[in-house]
Amino acid sequence: MSAISERRERERAHRHQLIITAARELAETEGWEAVTTRRLAERVEYSQPVLYSHFNGKDAIVSAVALDGFSELAAHLRRARQAAPEPGEALRAVCRAYLEFATERPALYQAMFILPTDLKFASAETPPPLRAGFDEFVSCFSPDNERRELFAEVTWSALHGMAVLSDSGRIPSDGQEERLDFLITQIAGTPMRPTAPQGA
Amino acid sequence: MSAISERRERERAHRHQLIITAARELAETEGWEAVTTRRLAERVEYSQPVLYSHFNGKDAIVSAVALDGFSELAAHLRRARQAAPEPGEALRAVCRAYLEFATERPALYQAMFILPTDLKFASAETPPPLRAGFDEFVSCFSPDNERRELFAEVTWSALHGMAVLSDSGRIPSDGQEERLDFLITQIAGTPMRPTAPQGA
DNA sequence: GACGGCATCATAGCAACGCTAGACATCCTG
DNA sequence: CAGGATGTCTAGCGTTGCTATGATGCCGTC
Numbered sequence: 117m118s119a120i121s122e123r124r125e126r127e128r129a130h131r132h133q134l135i136i137t138a139a140r141e142l143a144e145t146e147g148w149e150a151v152t153t154r155r156l157a158e159r160v161e162y163s164q165p166v167l168y169s170h171f172n173g174k175d176a177i178v179s180a181v182a183l184d185g186f187s188e189l190a191a192h193l194r195r196a197r198q199a200a201p202e203p204g205e206a207l208r209a210v211c212r213a214y215l216e217f218a219t220e221r222p223a224l225y226q227a228m229f230i231l232p233t234d235l236k237f238a239s240a241e242t243p244p245p246l247r248a249g250f251d252e253f254v255s256c257f258s259p260d261n262e263r264r265e266l267f268a269e270v271t272w273s274a275l276h277g278m279a280v281l282s283d284s285g286r287i288p289s290d291g292q293e294e295r296l297d298f299l300i301t302q303i304a305g306t307p308m309r310p311t312a313p314q315g316a
Numbered sequence: 317m318s319a320i321s322e323r324r325e326r327e328r329a330h331r332h333q334l335i336i337t338a339a340r341e342l343a344e345t346e347g348w349e350a351v352t353t354r355r356l357a358e359r360v361e362y363s364q365p366v367l368y369s370h371f372n373g374k375d376a377i378v379s380a381v382a383l384d385g386f387s388e389l390a391a392h393l394r395r396a397r398q399a400a401p402e403p404g405e406a407l408r409a410v411c412r413a414y415l416e417f418a419t420e421r422p423a424l425y426q427a428m429f430i431l432p433t434d435l436k437f438a439s440a441e442t443p444p445p446l447r448a449g450f451d452e453f454v455s456c457f458s459p460d461n462e463r464r465e466l467f468a469e470v471t472w473s474a475l476h477g478m479a480v481l482s483d484s485g486r487i488p489s490d491g492q493e494e495r496l497d498f499l500i501t502q503i504a505g506t507p508m509r510p511t512a513p514q515g516a
Numbered sequence: 517g518a519c520g521g522c523a524t525c526a527t528a529g530c531a532a533c534g535c536t537a538g539a540c541a542t543c544c545t546g
Numbered sequence: 547c548a549g550g551a552t553g554t555c556t557a558g559c560g561t562t563g564c565t566a567t568g569a570t571g572c573c574g575t576c
């Protein structure tokens with residue numbers, strides 16, 4: 117392999133990332149429905165077929181953006197967890213960071229959770245960033261808790277529901293803080309015990 | 317207004333519903349990506365422009381399907397709640413019914429919560445069926461609970477998250493029952509109290 | 517009962533979409 | 547310097563949501 121080939125490969129990798137960031141920026145400023153292969157090609161100053169030499173199709177581009185998003189989300193959650201004053205506040209900090217991420221980068225969040233992508237979940241070939249983000253939730257629960265994964269799944273589900281329902285206006289977008297408070301208290305505040313009549 | 321006009325209006329209303337059910341059936345058997353205006357027109361044995369004399373566009377058609385879905389969901393939840401053996405079991409019954417609805421009618425659920433629609437939420441012109449479904453959750457909590465709406469919002473969010481994340485394979489689709497159990501116990505099992513270190 | 521007016525419907529077409537085959541140029545290799 | 551491979555663009559295919567135009571048939575009126 118000559119040095120020239122290496123340079124070409126570098127350029128190619130650079131252009132690969134250029135396409136991804138262009139797609140993301142376009143989505144963040146004008147929404148995903150504005151991200152067409154033509155506009156994207158024009159934006160990176162190449163013709164359409166170049167996109168298809170890098171990605172199998174539009175879905176693959178969206179998937180690449182989503183994958184970047186998962187990495188950022190994992191890092192964002194990790195930062196929040198480690199910055200928590202005490203371990204008991206870790207869950208709250210991570211949950212708040214999650215909602216923050218979803219509301220501040222709605223287009224990115226859409227790519228990760230709503231748009232059709234090629235990403236494989238909950239399987240052997242699940243990309244590490246996905247698992248990493250999930251693990252941040254798991255880490256908020258005591259290691260000797262046998263059901264921390266279950267806790268994490270439900271917490272994540274609730275947060276995702278809150279994020280997407282409020283973003284689409286199905287629940288009022290204020291009151292999000294109050295809902296978060298309630299969720300944290302109920303999930304983390306008390307150990308499980310047999311069902312009792314409904315609350316306060 | 318002559319009798320003839322009345323008949324035409326009846327026929328028109330009938331055809332209106334025909335379009336909606338055709339769209340729904342097509343979506344349920346082949347998925348929403350197979351629901352194109354051409355295929356839909358062929359299915360109802362009219363030409364494309366007829367669709368546009370009934371609906372403003374494709375989004376309006378899926379909105380109509382979604383609206384029907386909200387009615388059915390509300391009825392489904394209501395049945396479940398009223399069939400609960402005791403009031404303390406109402407919440408569990410409604411939540412289980414919700415997940416049942418989402419998993420058994422995935423296309424319909426998509427129209428209601430994922431696809432872009434024209435429906436207005438959480439405002440004055442919110443269609444009654446939407447509010448009715450939400451109220452079934454609210455009714456599961458004690459009337460003297462000042463925050464039942466908040467409870468209902470969080471419960472709904474969690475269920476929606478579970479439904480959509482498991483449907484898209486982001487969390488394993490078995491274990492749904494276990495997650496439901498955990499959610500119910502945490503939401504309804506204990507009144508709120510100040511945050512304590514994380515659970516069992 | 518024939519006729520003008522109106523509402524209804526289908527044919528045909530537009531712009532934009534994702535995607536691809538083929539021609540063209542460019543650069544490395546022998 | 548010629549030959550071949552690599553990379554890129556132009557042009558176009560089939561399909562999408564949506565609509566302007568023209569034909570068809572029914573209604574109310576003289």
